[in-house]
Amino acid sequence: MADTRPNILFIMSDDHASHAMSCYGSRINATPNLDRIAQEGMLFNHCFCTNSICSPSRATILTGTYNHVNRVTTLATPLDSRQLTFPQLLQRNGYQTAMIGKWHLGHGGANDPTGFDYWNVLPGQGAYHDPVMIDMGERKNYEGYTTDIITDLSLEWMRNRDPEKPFLLMCHHKAPHRPWDPDEKHADMYADEEIPEPDNLFDDYSNRAAAAKNAEMRVGRDLNARDLKNEPVPEGLSEEEETSWKYQKYIKDYLRCVASIDDNVGRLLDYLEEEDIAEETIVVYTSDQGFFLGDHGWYDKRFMYEESLRMPFIIRYPAGIEPGVVTDEMILNVDFAPTFLDYAEVDIPIPWQGSSFRPILEGVVPEDWQISMYYRYWMHGAHHNVAAHYGLRTHRYKLIYYYGDPLDNPGTRGEATPPEWELFDLHEDPREMNNVYHHPDYALIVTQLKQELSRQQARVRDVPYQERQD
Ligand code: CA
Numbered sequence: 062m063a064d065t066r067p068n069i070l071f072i073m074s075d076d077h078a079s080h081a082m083s084c085y086g087s088r089i090n091a092t093p094n095l096d097r098i099a100q101e102g103m104l105f106n107h108c109f110c111t112n113s114i115c116s117p118s119r120a121t122i123l124t125g126t127y128n129h130v131n132r133v134t135t136l137a138t139p140l141d142s143r144q145l146t147f148p149q150l151l152q153r154n155g156y157q158t159a160m161i162g163k164w165h166l167g168h169g170g171a172n173d174p175t176g177f178d179y180w181n182v183l184p185g186q187g188a189y190h191d192p193v194m195i196d197m198g199e200r201k202n203y204e205g206y207t208t209d210i211i212t213d214l215s216l217e218w219m220r221n222r223d224p225e226k227p228f229l230l231m232c233h234h235k236a237p238h239r240p241w242d243p244d245e246k247h248a249d250m251y252a253d254e255e256i257p258e259p260d261n262l263f264d265d266y267s268n269r270a271a272a273a274k275n276a277e278m279r280v281g282r283d284l285n286a287r288d289l290k291n292e293p294v295p296e297g298l299s300e301e302e303e304t305s306w307k308y309q310k311y312i313k314d315y316l317r318c319v320a321s322i323d324d325n326v327g328r329l330l331d332y333l334e335e336e337d338i339a340e341e342t343i344v345v346y347t348s349d350q351g352f353f354l355g356d357h358g359w360y361d362k363r364f365m366y367e368e369s370l371r372m373p374f375i376i377r378y379p380a381g382i383e384p385g386v387v388t389d390e391m392i393l394n395v396d397f398a399p400t401f402l403d404y405a406e407v408d409i410p411i412p413w414q415g416s417s418f419r420p421i422l423e424g425v426v427p428e429d430w431q432i433s434m435y436y437r438y439w440m441h442g443a444h445h446n447v448a449a450h451y452g453l454r455t456h457r458y459k460l461i462y463y464y465g466d467p468l469d470n471p472g473t474r475g476e477a478t479p480p481e482w483e484l485f486d487l488h489e490d491p492r493e494m495n496n497v498y499h500h501p502d503y504a505l506i507v508t509q510l511k512q513e514l515s516r517q518q519a520r521v522r523d524v525p526y527q528e529r530q531d
Contacts (some may be wrong), residue, residue: 067378067404068342069229074322075163077236077348079373081319089256094327098346102377103386103422109434110350110394113362113369114164118349118394123506125398125413131368134439137472139167139387142175145410147398151229154407159218162211162233163187168195181214187235187240206244208236212325216332236318239289243317251313258308261492264357270481272463278361278445280308282450308355343378346378363447365436365461366493372379392418393433416520432456435517441467442475454515459485460510464526
């Protein structure tokens with residue numbers, strides 16, 4: 062009997078925020094090919110990562126567990142690939158599997174990808190041009206632009222697959238990660254345009270915990286010469302004008318990288334149609350986390366704030382998902398693995414911590430579906446001086462506890478910082494400019510949210526922070 066389980070084409074980029082996708086209402090660019098996925102499938106407004114940084118999010122996607130369980134808490138804690146992952150389970154259950162592009166979970170020995178018939182990955186962050194790639198353990202040099210090359214290799218693998226068996230292809234782009242190097246084709250895009258600035262590009266970080274002010278990822282102050290492609294800042298600009306100038310440099314390069322991804326996603330979608338397998342193929346487009354696009358005056362991610370917490374997530378499956386549906390239901394990166402197993406008719410391992418959202422994709426929201434989520438950023442101090450924190454997001458509120466302690470974790474930096482709390486009322490303050498944690502009107506809400514935070518921590522078996530007694 063023919064195997065009628067769906068193919069899964071999982072396309073993931075690195076640091077692509079949903080507010081740089083037109084299907085999410087971007088004010089700053091258009092992504093016609095990504096929009097095809099959303100128009101012909103489902104778009105999630107509330108897909109969140111459980112730790113907004115590259116390696117940890119990737120580990121969660123593969124293992125279906127939070128970072129305190131899979132132990133990839135920071136960028137300096139590579140994945141022990143002997144852990145159970147969803148590609149391993151698909152491979153064991155009759156799927157052809159491949160992983161092409163950015164891995165960023167370490168390589169060599171126990172850190173190499175597992176569960177894939179074929180893998181070919183960038184070492185570490187990888188290069189934008191003429192990349193080295195590790196093809197099943199062997200270093201190879203490629204010529205060209207990395208987003209194109211990853212797509213070429215993905216197409217080649219699909220062309221050579223066994224059409225009798227379903228497949229899982231993980232196509233992972235490096236772009237649009239820093240340092241945002243565009244290809245030649247898009248190098249002059251937006252050259253004669255001004256990209257609109259976010260309304261809080263000149264955020265002064267008042268009414269927030271000190272963590273926001275202490276972060277070192279300001280467009281106006283912290284972008285380096287390489288980020289600005291060594292173009293000198295014009296002389297005679299005021300501080301504000303200089304920030305605006307740097308924002309234009311940054312955002313244009315970022316959006317040029319996104320434009321190349323969009324073109325290349327179009328190539329993959331076209332192939333599925335030419336091959337006449339679009340109907341039975343699940344196509345996902347997502348990114349390992351969000352990104353600040355000048356919001357709060359920042360680039361980068363890490364914070365539990367919306368622009369960083371939110372992952373784009375659009376999914377198309379003509380045989381099983383209605384077209385053009387937008388949902389506000391909450392899904393997390395920890396839910397991806399169980400969902401794919403559900404479609405592949407493979408039992409979900411008991412220690413996994415997410416839930417399949419296949420019912421939501423089929424138009425039925427389970428009665429007990431999650432209405433809050435737990436987040437934890439472990440990488441205290443490192444790179445951009447963001448304090449370690451954990452928190453809870455519900456549909457209306459966000460409670461953040463900056464416990465501010467490196468906890469001797471690899472990849473952290475510096476000393477502990479004084480613990481502090483933030484509460485945002487997302488209905489009243491969607492841009493998260495006004496911490497109401499100490500406001501008396503919210504005292505009861507704070508108590509309730511802390512109880513829910515404790516419940517979530519217990520549920521996912523994480524340990525609340527204990528202040529040091531030294
Ligand atoms: Ca990333």
